[in-house]
Amino acid sequence: xxxxxxRTIRLVVALSAAVLLASALIYTSFTxxxxxxSPSQLLAGAVPGKSYxxxxxxxxxxxxxxxxxxxxxxxxxxGHKSVPITYSGQVPDPFREGxxxxxxVTKQGDRWVGEKDSLVTKCPSKFQTEAPKT
Amino acid sequence: MLTAGKFLLVLALVLSAYGIVASVAGARTANRxxxxxxRRAVYGLALTLVAAFAILEAAFLRSDFSFSxxxxxxxxxxxxxxxxxxxxxxxxxxxxLWATLLSLWSSGVLFVTRRRVREIAPYATAxxxxxxxxxxxxxxxxxxxxxxxxxxxxxxxxxNPLLRHPSMMIHPPMLYSGYTLFAVPFAFxxxxxxxxxxxxDWIRTTRPFTLAxxxxxxxxxxxxxxxxxxELGWGGYWAWDPVENASLMPWLxxxxxxxxxxxxxxxxxxxxxxxxxxxxxxVLAILGTFLVRxxxxxxxxxxxxxxxxxxxxxxxxxxxxxxxxxxxxxxxDLRSDSRLDSFASREAMFLLNNxxxxxxxVIVFWGTFFPLIxxxxxxxxxxxxxxxxxxxxxPAALLLVLLTGIxxxxxxxxxxxxxxxxxxxxxxxxxxxxxxxxxxxxxxKPTSMLLFVFAGFSLGVVAQEFVxxxxxxxxxxxxxxxxxxxxxxxxxxxxxxxxxxxxGMIVLFVGIAASSAFQKSSDTDLRxxxxxxxxxxxxxxxxxxxxxxxxxxxxxxxxDLGATLRVRRDGKDVETLVTKRSYFPSMDPTxxxxxxxxxxxxxxxxxxRAGLLRDVWTVISxxxxxxxxxxxxxxxxxxxxxAKLDEAQxxxxxxxxxxxLADSYRRNPPPATFRTIVSPMVTWIWLGAIIVFLGGLITIxxxxxxxxxxVTAGYAARVARELGRA
Numbered sequence: 001x002x003x004x005x006x007r008t009i010r011l012v013v014a015l016s017a018a019v020l021l022a023s024a025l026i027y028t029s030f031t032x033x034x035x036x037x038s039p040s041q042l043l044a045g046a047v048p049g050k051s052y053x054x055x056x057x058x059x060x061x062x063x064x065x066x067x068x069x070x071x072x073x074x075x076x077x078x079g080h081k082s083v084p085i086t087y088s089g090q091v092p093d094p095f096r097e098g099x100x101x102x103x104x105v106t107k108q109g110d111r112w113v114g115e116k117d118s119l120v121t122k123c124p125s126k127f128q129t130e131a132p133k134t
Numbered sequence: 135m136l137t138a139g140k141f142l143l144v145l146a147l148v149l150s151a152y153g154i155v156a157s158v159a160g161a162r163t164a165n166r167x168x169x170x171x172x173r174r175a176v177y178g179l180a181l182t183l184v185a186a187f188a189i190l191e192a193a194f195l196r197s198d199f200s201f202s203x204x205x206x207x208x209x210x211x212x213x214x215x216x217x218x219x220x221x222x223x224x225x226x227x228x229x230x231l232w233a234t235l236l237s238l239w240s241s242g243v244l245f246v247t248r249r250r251v252r253e254i255a256p257y258a259t260a261x262x263x264x265x266x267x268x269x270x271x272x273x274x275x276x277x278x279x280x281x282x283x284x285x286x287x288x289x290x291x292x293x294n295p296l297l298r299h300p301s302m303m304i305h306p307p308m309l310y311s312g313y314t315l316f317a318v319p320f321a322f323x324x325x326x327x328x329x330x331x332x333x334x335d336w337i338r339t340t341r342p343f344t345l346a347x348x349x350x351x352x353x354x355x356x357x358x359x360x361x362x363x364x365e366l367g368w369g370g371y372w373a374w375d376p377v378e379n380a381s382l383m384p385w386l387x388x389x390x391x392x393x394x395x396x397x398x399x400x401x402x403x404x405x406x407x408x409x410x411x412x413x414x415x416x417v418l419a420i421l422g423t424f425l426v427r428x429x430x431x432x433x434x435x436x437x438x439x440x441x442x443x444x445x446x447x448x449x450x451x452x453x454x455x456x457x458x459x460x461x462x463x464x465x466x467d468l469r470s471d472s473r474l475d476s477f478a479s480r481e482a483m484f485l486l487n488n489x490x491x492x493x494x495x496v497i498v499f500w501g502t503f504f505p506l507i508x509x510x511x512x513x514x515x516x517x518x519x520x521x522x523x524x525x526x527x528x529p530a531a532l533l534l535v536l537l538t539g540i541x542x543x544x545x546x547x548x549x550x551x552x553x554x555x556x557x558x559x560x561x562x563x564x565x566x567x568x569x570x571x572x573x574x575x576x577x578x579k580p581t582s583m584l585l586f587v588f589a590g591f592s593l594g595v596v597a598q599e600f601v602x603x604x605x606x607x608x609x610x611x612x613x614x615x616x617x618x619x620x621x622x623x624x625x626x627x628x629x630x631x632x633x634x635x636x637x638g639m640i641v642l643f644v645g646i647a648a649s650s651a652f653q654k655s656s657d658t659d660l661r662x663x664x665x666x667x668x669x670x671x672x673x674x675x676x677x678x679x680x681x682x683x684x685x686x687x688x689x690x691x692x693x694d695l696g697a698t699l700r701v702r703r704d705g706k707d708v709e710t711l712v713t714k715r716s717y718f719p720s721m722d723p724t725x726x727x728x729x730x731x732x733x734x735x736x737x738x739x740x741x742x743r744a745g746l747l748r749d750v751w752t753v754i755s756x757x758x759x760x761x762x763x764x765x766x767x768x769x770x771x772x773x774x775x776x777a778k779l780d781e782a783q784x785x786x787x788x789x790x791x792x793x794x795l796a797d798s799y800r801r802n803p804p805p806a807t808f809r810t811i812v813s814p815m816v817t818w819i820w821l822g823a824i825i826v827f828l829g830g831l832i833t834i835x836x837x838x839x840x841x842x843x844x845v846t847a848g849y850a851a852r853v854a855r856e857l858g859r860a
Contacts, residue, residue: 025500068657
């Protein structure tokens, strides 16, 4: 076969493969993604049974541990609207009231249920809000 | 000392800016003295930054709380080792570490190349100084580590307890060494493109630095994973967090570059690809630093309220634009010297390996930045989780493991059927034996089975290479097998060190596949005497433990609540595991002295039985509900009559009250939640990493012939100079 024709065929095959793979990547990411919501956005409208990635702060005085079940509310970073979450399993070590968290939740009836092992608490090592004692 | 520190940073800024000007002006006017002066400015920069770093380090070691950074990141109760390493737990300290490491590596490479690649080096010096100027400017104008406190506190906040783990304290310097070392090949690539000196000289010259970057970044990634597994209390080692991904991306492209440069060195091919890869790796290294500091993506690691996003974005923009311009404008000079003869060749396999590694990087990049991408496209912020990453990465990882075997086995240029049969028969037989074994032990997950089979094939190839090499040596000289093996590796460190790296990577992949596919876990509430069965093991909560721990200076450091668990398998005692949760006091003065201990940071200490076949991992989450009443009561006592006590009496009573609480927990333990995980072959991940790094060391270590050449060349140059003088 003519070498230039061979090169063209190779290029077309390689580009087609790349386009196919890229399309698969884009399609799977959009279909598998979880929408990110703040508590006030979630309260404004959420489809029952659908998963959302809830981002906010753990509301002060809201965390109660009942055996392996943790109940806490996530509030807006700036604001007071909050969503009560029932979360089964271990919470991460840095988890505290007032800390920023990200958790995947689903509305089940009137309750918001956190997906097991989806709770992420921002590493407090980088927070410098706590002042030293003088 | 604060003023001295600030002065040194300003001096560093002047030196780095001078380095840019002198190097570029020297290169443009062919003024050797000016070029040398630019290089010496980098040495001066390194000295200055080391001195600034030493001042800050000394302040941490002597707990000098007049330094704001020391007061907010250390305390007198912080153990000395962690006080010494607390410097990089802050934004400012870590930026200073970044700049210091960059200046040290830059000095190293410029010293090594002071008589080599003379046309390229001045531009590389300017690029390295450009990076240094950027980071030092951040330290001078935005995030100074030398801020003072007008009122010096009696005690500091202390290092975050989660970071009090040996591997966590070595992890940042390793990562930063990786990132900063990748600036070296980036700088020399830019120099080579500017001067159009695009043969393999700059690649050979910077190769030890590129390898070291890959090596250190890899160590940093593994140490972070190990810390996560043993310290964070969730039982995993990788969460596809944006900051983890940020360190993985340059490592992937760096690995691709280390493979593809062999094609350029051997056949003069893939010049555009190599230049693009190394430039992309440099950009990704800065992107990693940007992701941690910008707060642009939700991450467990991100610095809280950072303002560094815009400067970093500007730097990344400049790097990308300059890189694209240089590669496009030099395209005619980057034409390959030869063409790919056949797809059945080592070149083609290396290219395929590169494409897989770059594809993995693209997947990680896409997933990491998906929240921004989806917001830009749909207006809705959405993210992909670990299952998406796993699904997308696993096929690529399988292909990579297979290529790890095929690459070294196949001939350069064009492989014949006879060559393929000779090279692949034994490894294919090993792969079939592995297949029979995994079927026999009842493995059913197709991806895991494929990975084990491909791993067997690739290990077979490496073993075959070593066996043939040793045989060849023994045919030439009467050497014993161990001696022949050592001399084989010594005489070709790059090739055989590379094979050792392959073995390590395969072991690591097998560990990841087995531990993620066959893991068993349980979250259970237990009272003393109760048991849980997980993955064939029975764990019995034997007894609660508690302790009040004081630091070496007598101050109360923490209270520990934990448990001992008996582990049994098939009715036989296997191990006794100890797990605990340590509660460190908050510095919030509005909290009561007792409740302060339960409102601060808490860390889990994992009970771990690590084994070659499986790990039994458990962590306790004690219930504090039974102690709440006593805690509140204690706080009231300190508010009332306790308010009249002096500090020493207060400390003594506090110790007494906390000891009482600890005793009460031991006497009347409430049910505690235990997370228990039985994971097969996690140890293989750490073993694989050790093998990878041993292989990396072999490849980085200068070959005896190379050292000899350097000595001989140095001697020849001196003789020539002396002859010239005579």
